[in-house]
Amino acid sequence: MARLKPKNSIKSKEQAEAAMSRLNQIDTQLAGWDMGEAENIAMVRETHVNTQNKAGRPGLETEKALLVKEIESWAEEASASWEKKTLETPFGRLGFRVGTPAVVLIKRVARTFKDAVELLAKILPAFVRETPEIDKEAILAADREGSLDVGKLNKCGLVITQDDQFWLETNASKDLDEASKKLRCA
DSSP: OOOOOOOOOOOSHHHHHHHHHHHHHHHHHHHHHHHHHHHHHHHHHHHHHHHHHHTTHHHHHHHHHHHHHHHHHHHHHHGGGOSSSEEEETTEEEEOOOOOOOOOOOTTTOSSHHHHHHHHHHHOGGGSOOOOOOOHHHHHHHHHHTOOOHHHHHHTTOOOOOOOOOOOOOTTHHHHHHHHHHHHHO
């Protein structure tokens, strides 16, 4: 989309109302198109789901999952005799890959990661992160209560700001928002 530069031609409340009227017309048209598209997509998807269900898709998916588990079970036993970690067949390949290393709990030693952090802090403290961060919520709460020393906050390089933000909502924009949501879900 090309960059738009405002003409600054609105000079009165009447002109702003006329512009809002036009925005409402545009949102109504856009919402209509989006709703129609979402309905058409939903109908096509429903048709495909019904056709695939009648043709036996759920059964095929179940059969596929069972066959994968059976082949995996067989491969765990038979892979010791393979030349490589991958077995080539006329219909595809199967095998084992090295997974990504992961740190997991030994439930007998530490029931939760919180317990593991406490043990790690005692035994291997180099592996415990201590990341300081600004508690913005506490600063804003102190400001609301009036107990914040703003001068000291400024000396720390921080200031609390609150800007006004322009907003605009046409009557038709609710329909447009709903149509957009339906399209995202479709």
